[in-house]
Amino acid sequence: MTILYDxxxxxxxxxxxxxxxxxxxxxxxxxxLESVGEYHRPFWDTAKEQGWTALALPEAHDxxxxxLIELGLIAHQAGRSLSGAPFLTxxxxxxxxxxxxxxxxxxxxxxxxxxxxxxxxxxxxxxxPDTLPAQPDVTLTDDRLSGIARGVSGGLAANVxxxxxxxxxxxxxxxxxxxxxxxxxxxxFDNSRCVANLGFAGVRAETLAVGTAARDAALHILALQxxxxxxxxxxxxxxxxxxxxxxxxxxxAFGQPIGAFQSVKHRIAExxxxxxxxxxxxxxAASREGAADFITAAAAARLSATEAYDTAARDCVQIHGGIxxxxxxxxxxxxxxxxxxxxxxxxxxxxxxxxVDRLAGEAx
Amino acid sequence: xxxxxxxxxxxxxxxxxxAPTYGREARKGLAEADDLALGRRYQKAKFDAGFAGINWPxxxxxxxxxxxxxxxxxxxxxxxxxxxxxxxxxxxxxVPVLMQFGSDRDFVKERVLKALQGEEIWxxxxxxxxxxSDLAGLRTKAxxxxxxxxxxxxxxxxxxxxxxxxxxxxxxxxxxxxxxxxLTYFWVDMKAPGVTVRPIKLAGGDSHVNEVFFDDVKIxxxxxxxxxxxxxAVAITTLMIExxxxxxxxxxxxxxxxxxxxxxxxxxxxxxxxxxxxxxxQIARNHAMRSxxxxxxxxxxxxxxxxxxxxxxxxxxxxxxxxxxxKLSELAxxxxxxxxxxxxxxxxQKEDWASSWINAPTGRIAGGSDExxxxxIAEKVLGLPQDHRPDKGIPFNQIPA
Numbered sequence: 001m002t003i004l005y006d007x008x009x010x011x012x013x014x015x016x017x018x019x020x021x022x023x024x025x026x027x028x029x030x031x032x033l034e035s036v037g038e039y040h041r042p043f044w045d046t047a048k049e050q051g052w053t054a055l056a057l058p059e060a061h062d063x064x065x066x067x068l069i070e071l072g073l074i075a076h077q078a079g080r081s082l083s084g085a086p087f088l089t090x091x092x093x094x095x096x097x098x099x100x101x102x103x104x105x106x107x108x109x110x111x112x113x114x115x116x117x118x119x120x121x122x123x124x125x126x127x128x129p130d131t132l133p134a135q136p137d138v139t140l141t142d143d144r145l146s147g148i149a150r151g152v153s154g155g156l157a158a159n160v161x162x163x164x165x166x167x168x169x170x171x172x173x174x175x176x177x178x179x180x181x182x183x184x185x186x187x188x189f190d191n192s193r194c195v196a197n198l199g200f201a202g203v204r205a206e207t208l209a210v211g212t213a214a215r216d217a218a219l220h221i222l223a224l225q226x227x228x229x230x231x232x233x234x235x236x237x238x239x240x241x242x243x244x245x246x247x248x249x250x251x252x253a254f255g256q257p258i259g260a261f262q263s264v265k266h267r268i269a270e271x272x273x274x275x276x277x278x279x280x281x282x283x284x285a286a287s288r289e290g291a292a293d294f295i296t297a298a299a300a301a302r303l304s305a306t307e308a309y310d311t312a313a314r315d316c317v318q319i320h321g322g323i324x325x326x327x328x329x330x331x332x333x334x335x336x337x338x339x340x341x342x343x344x345x346x347x348x349x350x351x352x353x354x355x356v357d358r359l360a361g362e363a364x
Numbered sequence: 365x366x367x368x369x370x371x372x373x374x375x376x377x378x379x380x381x382x383a384p385t386y387g388r389e390a391r392k393g394l395a396e397a398d399d400l401a402l403g404r405r406y407q408k409a410k411f412d413a414g415f416a417g418i419n420w421p422x423x424x425x426x427x428x429x430x431x432x433x434x435x436x437x438x439x440x441x442x443x444x445x446x447x448x449x450x451x452x453x454x455x456x457x458x459v460p461v462l463m464q465f466g467s468d469r470d471f472v473k474e475r476v477l478k479a480l481q482g483e484e485i486w487x488x489x490x491x492x493x494x495x496x497s498d499l500a501g502l503r504t505k506a507x508x509x510x511x512x513x514x515x516x517x518x519x520x521x522x523x524x525x526x527x528x529x530x531x532x533x534x535x536x537x538x539x540x541x542x543x544x545x546x547l548t549y550f551w552v553d554m555k556a557p558g559v560t561v562r563p564i565k566l567a568g569g570d571s572h573v574n575e576v577f578f579d580d581v582k583i584x585x586x587x588x589x590x591x592x593x594x595x596x597a598v599a600i601t602t603l604m605i606e607x608x609x610x611x612x613x614x615x616x617x618x619x620x621x622x623x624x625x626x627x628x629x630x631x632x633x634x635x636x637x638x639x640x641x642x643x644x645x646q647i648a649r650n651h652a653m654r655s656x657x658x659x660x661x662x663x664x665x666x667x668x669x670x671x672x673x674x675x676x677x678x679x680x681x682x683x684x685x686x687x688x689x690x691k692l693s694e695l696a697x698x699x700x701x702x703x704x705x706x707x708x709x710x711x712x713q714k715e716d717w718a719s720s721w722i723n724a725p726t727g728r729i730a731g732g733s734d735e736x737x738x739x740x741i742a743e744k745v746l747g748l749p750q751d752h753r754p755d756k757g758i759p760f761n762q763i764p765a
Contacts, residue, residue: 003659004666245746260749262735265742272741273684276677277656284659300652307652352648359624359651360638 003283005073013073019046020081026330029082032192033336036185037156039192040084047088048117057095061111068224068286072231076282079235079309079341082333086193086344087120089232090154093225094121097162098175101208101217106175110160122158122178123225123345124149124198125218131346132164132218138200140165140172143207145200153344155196156183163205164218173214174205190340219354223298226345227285230298230305233341234278237305240312240334241271244319258319267315274308281305299355306348309338368432368669375437378413379444382406388445388712400527403447407482416480417455424463424476432668442612445712449572453523454479458486458532461602462551465589475530487554489519489533489576490599496521496729497736499534500543500596501755501763504578506535506550512584513537515552518577521730525561525574528554534599537592539761546760547595550587557581568722569709611681613657615689616727617713617720620650623696626717630699637699650692657681676745683737686727693721 005013023042032038047053056071057063071092078088095114098106113119127133128150138147145165152161163174182199209217245268248259258264278301285301288294313335317324324331342348384390386406391399410416411425418434420426427433441448459479466472478484495501504517515535525531531552538546552559558581563571590598614620624647627638637643657680664674696717697704704718711719728734742748755763 003663004670245748248748256752257749259742260751262739262751265746265748266735266738268746268748269738269741272746273680276660276680277653277684280656280659280663280677281652283663284655297655299648300655303648303652304656352644355648355651356638356644359620359647360628 003287005069009070009073012070013077016050016052016074016077017080019050020077024081024084026082026333029084029192029333030327030330032084033190033333036187036191037194039087039157039194043078043084044087044117052088053091053117054115056092057111057115058099061099061107062115063095063111068227068289069283071228072282072286075228075231076235076238079232079237079337080239082236082337083232084192085157086154087117087157089225089228089344090123090158091117091119091121092228093123093221094160094162096224097123097173097208097217097221100220101173102175106206106208110175114160119159120154120157122152122154122161122198123221124152124155124161125164125222126151126346129349131350132215132222134171136164136166136171138163138165140167140174140205140207143204144202145174145176145205146202147200149198149200151186151195152198153193153195153340155198156185156194161198162208162221163200164214165205167207167210167214170211171214171218172207173209173217175208176200176203176205188340190336193340193344219295222345223295224289226302226351227282227289227298229341229345230278230282230285230301233305233309233338234275234282236334236337236341237271237275237278237308237312240309240316240331241268241275243331244268244271244312244316247320264319267319271308271312271315274304274311278305278308296355296358299351299358302345302351303348303355306342309334310342313338368436371429371433372436372440375415376440378415379440379446382409382446383444386444386446391445391447399447400450403450404482406446406448407451407480411481417476420460420463420476420480424473425480432665435665445714450485450524450527451479451482453488454486454528457602458488458530458551461532461589461598462486464601465549465598466551467586467589484529485524485527487522487525487528487531488602489522489525489531489552490602491519491521493518493520497733499599500547502534502536502547504533504535505539506537506548506583509582512582513550513587515550515558515578515581515583518575520564520573520575522561522574522576523572525554525576526563526571530554531576532589532602534595536760537595540759541593542757543755543760543763544596545593547599548588548592549590549595549598550583551589552578552581552583552587556583566723566726568719568726611657611661611678611685613654613661613681613685614714615682615685615687615724617686617689617693617724618696618715618717620647620654620692622715623647623650623692626696626699632699643695643699646692646695650688653684653688657685676741679737679741679745682727682732683734683741686724687734689720690724690728693717693724697721 023046052074054063055066059065091114098110114121127137138145138149158178161176161178163176165172165174181203183196186195188195248264249257251258281301281304285297288297317331323329417426418429418437419431422428462472492502494503506513506515531554533550533552534547536546537548558579560577562575564573565571627643628636630637632640660677664678667674707718713720713723
């Protein structure tokens with residue numbers, strides 16, 4: 001698959017950018033930081049209205065039949081504008097798990113609702129520092145889930161979840177309707193992610209995959225989401241680089257724009273390098289869905305995008321000096337988002353291991 | 365298969381057939397004079413097979429093809445370790461500039477054909493002791509002398525000057541105007557009276573760069589390749605000519621696979637080093653960086669194929685790849701511990717970590733230092749202001765030393 005965007009893809013990027021820039025502002029996002037359990041409804045309404053929720057889902061189930069490249073372009077713009085909720089990525093991962101590993105009945109039940117955005121999906125694989133735990137905290141016995149899944153992004157608002165559970169003697173990937181499941185909000189530095197602990201007390205769940213297949217499936221879903229998130233991180237890093245550049249051009253000190261000082265201009269040029277490497281890795285990874293090296297490409301995209309966004313957040317604030325740390329300027333929205341995206345879908349520590357295992361030929 | 369892939373396959377097959385005679389193995393243990401002689405024969409073989417001057421006009425012995433074919437061939441050629449670096453500068457910049465700006469067309473044609481066949485080598489006399497990045501600050505001067513010119517001064521870091529028959533040179537012809545405006549571009553005969561070449565031994569032990577002294581070197585005016593005072597523009601053309609050259613995300617050092625193999629074969633604290641988190645971190649980061657550059661370069665090639673101009677991100681290649689290679693080479697030596705002392709100054713930088721390490725600084729300085737590249741990105745790509753330049757607009761002879 002080519003890595004040059006065609007006209008349709010370029011139109012998706014342009015239009016999503018226009019819509020998001022018109023509808024999302026930091027003034028709407030700042031108050032969300034101070035309330036637990038709220039997300040930015042206009043963002044989610046826009047995602048549904050524009051068909052972004054349906055974008056990468058199969059046409060047979062009311063999707064638009066596009067793929068990771070197109071969803072990545074939307075995610076990039078969402079990263080630039082700071083998305084107001086995590087559901088685009090978590091819903092995509094949930095839908096892909098059902099599409100790839102579910103039965104016809106499960107697909108018919110959930111995919112149209114996920115495509116329309118009527119249902120919100122969540123992914124519950126991690127147990128704290130274990131991104132894909134060998135012994136998950138949640139157990140599945142006789143088709144019933146028990147235990148607590150910690151720190152699930154979007155978990156507070158989700159209707160359905162894909163859970164990695166500890167089955168009898170082997171891991172199980174399970175699909176669970178969250179109706180009636182206890183959710184405890186986790187107050188966070190980035191509250192619009194709607195992070196929750198999901199408490200399962202013998203709730204019915206349906207098995208999608210077991211044993212090694214369950215782990216492989218979970219890793220594949222995680223990689224798909226990681227590529228989407230990497231685009232979002234790259235978008236965030238890109239806009240921070242631009243904000244830093246614009247500020248360095250206008251702010252003057254010692255009789256000249258601060259952008260004329262090499263300590264400042266080189267810092268911004270280094271950000272350009274990180275953004276372009278991340279972008280290049282994202283474009284490559286999105287084009288490799290279905291190929292043998294997809295996991296490797298996803299890991300590279302994820303690592304470079306996390307580095308780009310974290311560094312851009314750090315350096316953009318630094319270049320602004322005092323004004324950069326004020327609540328009202330809102331650069332901390334990106335600082336916070338850079339960190340929440342860094343730990344959603346597995347941190348850099350996880351992806352480094354995934355990548356090196358493959359490079360060293362230790363994983364199939 | 366696309367035309368370009370057909371071309372790649374044809375080039376790869378020919379290169380593979382040449383490898384036993386001219387490749388890495390054939391060169392092992394050769395003294396430099398013998399290696400150069402082998403290189404001249406290889407260059408002639410390329411010419412005879414139709415792989416020299418790939419993107420040059422056919423009337424000058426070239427093949428009349430495009431940049432893409434050239435870059436494709438170069439990428440394949442790089443794999444075999446041929447003795448082609450003696451001709452890299454010559455055919456990369458001075459000779460193409462001669463083709464474009466040389467006034468005596470018969471002379472030009474004769475020189476180009478000899479250079480393409482490896483019989484003659486050209487060097488590029490730009491940098492001086494007083495300035496490398498600040499090219500326009502050069503001090504070597506040419507004064508009117510009868511109907512011609514007389515050159516006095518010194519150049520430095522001139523690659524392969526000791527083997528060169530000719531060179532292109534930028535000199536100051538008017539010190540009373542601002543620095544960029546007083547320069548003129550000439551070609552010179554490197555065997556002319558008054559030209560002295562003195563090799564400089566570099567940190568890694570080799571001596572491919574030189575100091576070149578000019579003492580009353582007399583040239584006629586038909587050596588001039590720019591208007592008097594118009595030399596800076598031609599110099600910039602020279603530097604831009606090979607903008608889309610073959611790149612290497614390994615920074616012209618060893619492939620990452622070699623590091624992975626080393627880490628698998630080395631025991632650290634009783635366990636394979638590939639299991640050590642510090643080593644894994646570096647492998648992962650280097651892979652992510654290299655795969656990003658590879659993707660940038662594939663995209664640039666696709667854009668050129670589609671008739672588009674590639675983005676500015678191609679300028680990241682050298683900056684990012686070479687400094688990473690430098691650090692990874694240090695780590696490879698660390699990994700070997702007391703076995704890491706071993707050093708062979710003739711070992712290939714693409715295969716040997718110590719050789720890669722000790723020669724890495726050259727890569728970060730030559731052809732645009734890291735700092736200059738960062739300035740270029742900041743100013744030309746991002747639109748940030750130029751540095752403060754106290755010499756701007758001031759006549760050259762009034763700039764405080």
